[in-house]
Every structure is written in C-alpha cells, then in structure tokens.
Amino acid sequence: MRSLQSTEAVIAAVLVVVMLLIGLINPAFWGVDNLFSLARANVVIGIMALGVLLIMISGGIDVSFPAISAAALYITVRTMVALGYDGVLLPFIAASVIGVLLGTFNAFIIERFRMIPLIVTLGTASIVRGLVLGLLGTSIVNINKMPKELIAFGKQDLVSVTAQNGATVGLTAMVLVYIGVAVVMHIVLRHTMMGRSVYAYGGDPESARRAGVNTRRTIYFVYCTAGLLAGFAGLLHSSMIWQANPRDFIGLELDVIAAVVLGGASIFGGRGSVLGTMIGVFTLVMIKNSLILMKVDTTWQRVVVGVIIIAATAITAWRDRKKLV
C-alpha cells in the first residue's frame, strides 16, 4: 500500500505542476467558469474510469465500455420516448441493468472460454454498436424530444456564480454523483473481501484460487460492475448534454484507459487506487481542456492522449518491473 500512496503523491505533484504551467501560459485557466467546466467534464469519464480501474486491478482490460454506455443511454432514452415515460430513477436503473447484462456477457466469455479480455471486449464493443444502430436506428434524440425530467436532473447546479463577463456559471451537482460513486468504490476496493479478492486475483490468479478466492465470482463481479458504471455514466452523460446519440463515446476508451494508467494502475494488474484514478482523470481532462483553451487543433489532442498513454504505461511498467527484481 505504501508504494501506492507514494504513486498517488507523484501523480498529484505532476498534476500541480501541469496546472501551474497551464495557468502561466493562459491565466484564463484559473477562471471560475473554466474550473467549473473542468469539474463537469470529469464526471462521466471519471465514473467510467472507476469501472475500468476495477477491471485493470483484476489484470484485465475493457474496451467495450463506451459501446455499453452508448447502448444503455440510447436504448433507455428511445424506450422512454416511445412509451412517453418521463422520470429519473427508473431510467437510471434501466441503463445500469443494460450495462450489467452486457458486462455479464463479457464475463461469461472471458471466464468460460478463458479468453483474453482485450479481444473479447473488442468483439463485444463491435457487436453492441452494430446491434444498436441496426435495430434502433441512427437518429439522434434531441433536446426537443428528450424527456424533460432527465434534462432537469442533469441541469441541477450545486452553486452558481456570476463570471467576469456577466454570465452565470454553475458547478454541476453531478460532481456529487461522481464523488459518491468514487467513495463507494473506494470502500469496496479497500474494505471488503470482494475488493481485496480483485487485488489478489490481479496479483496472481493461480495463488488466488489456492487461497480460496472464488475466482469465477470475482471475474463476474469485476465485469458486471464495470458494465453497471458504464451504463449509468452513459445515461448521466445524456441527461447532462440533453441529447441521446447512439454514436457517442467513439474513441473514448483510449482516453479513459490513459487516465487510469496515468493514475498509477498497473497494466499487469494488482495495482491501482480510486484516488489515483481520480487524479489521473482530472489531469487528462485538464490537459485536453487546456489544449482547447490554447486553441490547439482538436486533431492534435489525439497525439497528446497517445503520448500520455505510452509515457504513463512505460513509467508504471518500469516501476512494476523494478519491483520484481
């Protein structure tokens, strides 16, 4: 655990340095409106990242969660529109259940056929995307058709202030949802035997089996929970941007995995923490956001994300390898 804490300290230090640098280049960074929009941009990616964190600790990887998120949000919203139903709680439960079901599919294939998670989740992603577009169509549900209560839910602000230019900016209340999910995830990972089993399984699957860990249950728990968070985050995203797009989140897997790795999780499994992941997500979102502030072309953001994922993986891999010696 000690090494993890020091890892978190290092990431936090990196974050602070990057923040100061960005602030120097562009003082607008420290503006309340920018900070609020940063916080807002953390919510959905952060919740997804917590699911990916869980999977990476178990030694697996998931690239299907953006597809799962898109499917969950689109199926839920289209069904609501079709039925003329409006509400908040039930739709979120529905989206989460869709996520769990797709996660179960991943877990089943991975556990039953002992297959490599990367390949399985690549396949799942493609199947889910294709099915959603093929069966439900490709039309975007816009603000005029979106269920009103869902929009109202996503609109809630925690505080709002008047910025220098006179516009009112608010800090979305959804950050509370994010923090709530993070706290629960931290407690699960750190203080339940299920969470510790995930670490044990990620550290050494064979030893975990010998120690009496129910490895089958662990795999299902990991992929189903990640699916749940993906489904939930999908609908949350929809309610925050007031639309439902079945083609949403394409390419997001790389950003999220980059953020989790940046947060100190090991690509070999067995290492990673909620706090580290949250810092990693914040750093990544901030860098991307600042590139926009600095008027860097969006295509260049892909380059930056690529560099971050390789650099962060190289550093953690180097750290983990050094420990093995």
Next chain:
Amino acid sequence: MSEYLIELKNISKRFGGVRALDDVSIAIRPGEIHCLAGENGSGKSTIIKVMSGIYTPEEGEILIDGNSVGRLDPIQAVHRGVQVIYQDFSLFGNLTVAENLALNTYLLEGRKRMDWPRARSMAREVLARLDVEIDIDADVESLPASGKQIVAIARAILAEARLIIMDEPTTALTRHEVDALFAIVRDLKAQGIAILFVSHKMREMLEISERLTVFRNGRKVAEGEMRDFDEPAITRAMTGLELDEEPYAPEIDPAAPPVLEVGDLRVAGIVHGVSLELRPGEIVGISGLIGSGRTELARALFGMEKAVARTFRVTGRDVFPRSVQEAIALGIAYVPEDRLSEGLFLTQSIERNMVVSILERLRSGLFLDRKAMRDKTGQMFRDMQIAAPSPDTAVGNLSGGNAQRVMLGRWLLTGAKILILNGPTVGVDVGSKAKIHRIIRDLAEKEGLAVLMISDDVPELTGNCNRIHVMHEGRFVAEFRGADMTEDNINDSLKALR
C-alpha cells in the same frame, strides 16, 4: 489416539494409462520432521496432492488422527491442518505482508469485510511466534526469497497447520538462509507441528530430517529413521543405481599452453581483479556465495558484461570478446544458470534449440542446409543421451536434466574449446546429474575441452574439478587442489566468509 498424525495406506493413483502411485504408504507423526525423497516423476508431487485433497486416489485409505477420512477434499484437508507450501509460495506480491497473512483466514471464515487492524495484529503475532522480524506493511514482492518463504510458513501457521508440506524449500535459498529456515523448522517442531520436506537435496535433508521415505517410479522403495541412511544409500534408493562417482583427476601437463589466460579482470563494482588460467582438459571450479561476482565473471568472459582486463588471451592470442558473437567465434561457450529464461526456447524442438548457435554456419545461400542440420543434431542428440522420442520433441516437455543436455549440445555444436557452466545441475535429479557429469568429464578428458564450472553444490565441484577457486566480493580468496580439495575444506572456507 493414533501414533500418527496422518497416515496414507496402500494408495494407488492412475493418470490415463500411467500409474503415478502404485500401492504406496506413508505415515507422519505429530511434530516430526520427515523427508520425502525421489527423482522427478517418482510420484512425490502426486502424493502431496493426495494428502492435500487435490487428487482423489483410486485405491487406498487416508487416516487422520487414526480415523479414516474417506474422500479428502482440499477444504477438508485445510480444516484438518494440512498445509502445502509450493515452490512458488503462492503469495501475492502486490499485497502487504499483513494482508497476505490474513487473506486466507478471512476467506476461510467467509468474511465480507476486510478488517485491517486485525490483519496487522494477526501478522505481528504470528511473526513474533516465529521469532522473525519482517515489516508487515511492506509489499511481499519487495522481500527476498527467504522472506517470502517465512511469510508462506506464517500463513500456514495461521491456518492452524499441524502438518506443513514444503516442496523443494531450499532451492531458492543461500546456505545462510537455509540455516535460518532450519532454525524455524526446529522451532515449529517444538510447537508440535509436523513438517514434510519434499526434496532431492540430500545433504540438507540429512541435516534436519528425522525420518525418510523414498519414492521411485510411483512406488515406495525405502523408509526409516534418517540416522540409518547416508547419502549414497539414499541416492541408490532414489535412482536404483550405484552412482559412486570417482573424483576427476586427470594428468594435466603443466607446461601445456593455457587455452585461456585472464589477468586482472574487472567488472565495475562487482569483480575486482580476477586472474585465471585454463588448460585443455582441465575442469576448474568456482565456489562462492550468491553475490560474490561469480556469475558476472562468467558473463564477462562470454562478452556479456562490460569488463576490463590487463590480459585476455585465448589460445595465445590477445583478444577480448566484446560481444557474445565474438566470444562464440573465439570458441567460448556459456551455459547459464537459469537455462529456462536465459537460453532455451521451450516451445521449439530439440533440434532447433541446438542449431540456433550455428545457424550461420548451416547456411547455404539464402536457405538453411536441412540435411546438415539433421545430421549434426542427430549426432549430438545421441551423444548427449537425451531421453526423448526424437530431436523433434519440444524442449518444454523434457525434464531438467534432459533440457540441460540440450543446452550443452547446443554449445558443443559451436566447436567450443572453452566451456563455462553456471550451476550445471541446478534442478536436475540425481541420476541425470551423474550423466551430465560423465559427459562433461569425457569432453574434457577425450576432446581436450577446458571447463570452468561454477556451482553451489560443493560435492559437484570436488567430484569433478582439478582445482577450485573460492570467490568472495569480486576476488578469488582461496584455491584448493589435490588432497586439499575436500568438501570440508571448501565448506569451512565458505563459512569463514559469512
């Protein structure tokens, strides 16, 4: 109350058509240190798995405390106090010592919540009981092999073990750590816990065990009090052969020009000026503790380590190999300590593993000369007496001894004049070991090969070498030859270094 803690009677176990265990019995008393000896494939691992409930035997009876237990499953075995410590320890390197210790207990108790304070106090308590100091908050992967082993033992104790089965416990340990382990084992015995060592390191087992059972080919071939056995008797029982090795003492012409002359060889921070001469037909041993620089010395001679030397002559020529390719061209060959990770391609055939060192020479135009390849490896396959159906067998399917002979064959194909062996028989069983020694000695005696043999196994050195250097902290600190070259002298010299 029965005399025995656990008793296996007339156990038979088959895998397909193979009889892994054939009507064997073994019995262990409470608080006894028992040794189970046998070569690879003798049924040692199978009987461990029967005892720990992983395998169910077809025939036979298992009694614990005198009561027949019928079918024993792994959970029942644990509840009855049988704990196995595997060679890889089955620990979690990514978790702390405290968590590693608590995890099994918590899982066994079917807990839902991870109780950290209790985990730490459990860990402190059990380590105090073993009288060892280990940081309970350290990640297990940061511990040395001996530390991991102690954690594994502590975990077994926490599971209320009454019998701890240890599979090859001394393999990864230095002599000093073996002594520490034995102290712990004696302590456990005093607390009434029985220990079953499964090992083929006879010398160490003679030191500590009270009773012995020997398996060969799935049958029990000997058992009794340890004091009634000596090393040759156990070896005979294990192999069914007489393996009295005569010491190697050929006449070496002192005037013959050395094939390798090295003066004042240095590797920064590790080897501090070593001088060495090797004559054709000579086998020179190097003994020393782990960390003495012996492996780095070997690697430097083979061009794998950055080194400087005042003189470096191969057959009278002043040359210093800067790369493995240059060393091979000079006729130097190196068989590393860890042949699995440093040398062999496990999924590839024996033939391919052997020819990899001479591919360049087998080239005809753009292609390989298949026939020459077959001929050369076929010959070497026979010379090395490799027990496999054909040279097409994958190396991963071979036993340690056979794999080592593939490695030797590979280097002999290069036409090496100087052969450096690092731990030539690590992980090799007794019968195979004698065969490897015979091959090495024949090569030296008949072909004039000069051999540098690095080994932890002192009898291996005294039995096969003309002279032995003792290395310590990067220097040769003693040399033994002729009548001085006895096991006791070398062991004394090594002990003095600690």
